[in-house]
Amino acid sequence: MRFTLLICTFIAMACQPKSNQMVAQKNSNSKIETIEKSESEWRAELNDAEFRVLRKAGTERAFSGDLWDHKGDGVYTCRGCQLPLFDSKTKFKSGTGWPSYYKPFNDVNVGEDTDYKIGYARTEVHCARCGGHLGHVFNDGPEPTGLRYCINSVSLDFVERDSVPSLINSGQE
Numbered sequence: 605m606r607f608t609l610l611i612c613t614f615i616a617m618a619c620q621p622k623s624n625q626m627v628a629q630k631n632s633n634s635k636i637e638t639i640e641k642s643e644s645e646w647r648a649e650l651n652d653a654e655f656r657v658l659r660k661a662g663t664e665r666a667f668s669g670d671l672w673d674h675k676g677d678g679v680y681t682c683r684g685c686q687l688p689l690f691d692s693k694t695k696f697k698s699g700t701g702w703p704s705y706y707k708p709f710n711d712v713n714v715g716e717d718t719d720y721k722i723g724y725a726r727t728e729v730h731c732a733r734c735g736g737h738l739g740h741v742f743n744d745g746p747e748p749t750g751l752r753y754c755i756n757s758v759s760l761d762f763v764e765r766d767s768v769p770s771l772i773n774s775g776q777e
């Protein structure tokens with residue numbers, strides 16, 4: 605009886621640090637605190653085109669947005685919640701008519717999902733904080749990643765590099 609108790613105590617002690625470690629690991633992987641708003645709140649904050657793309661996963665017409673040919677030194681942020689999403693240093697000319705980047709500003713800022721909207725699987729990308737739809741990512745981008753983040757202009761805002769430090773401090777924990 606005493607032996608069994610000893611074994612149980614040992615198992616309980618052995619399990620304790622392990623489970624704590626798992627919790628800590630989970631927390632460090634989800635650095636972005638999500639924002640949830642109702643459909644009517646988003647409608648009040650976004651114009652029709654922004655709402656259709658960000659909240660309804662629509663796509664703007666190619667060459668119709670204001671950022672596909674935009675050049676500037678800074679960061680492209682989420683139109684819905686201002687989270688930094690792409691650095692201008694990773695923007696490249698794709699010829700598609702949508703702003704294109706070869707990597708996110710920070711991996712945890714951009715979430716991925718699979719969508720079958722046009723009949724075959726594509727990787728949808730969205731803002732990790734507000735869930736706003738951004739566009740898709742494809743495997744035909746340039747080096748060093750070989751990825752092409754094909755993003756709707758209306759999902760983004762541009763912030764000059766000078767204003768970026770304060771933006772990051774206010775936007776991230």
Ligand SMILES: [Zn+2]
Binds near residue numbers: 685735
């Ligand atoms: Zn967002």
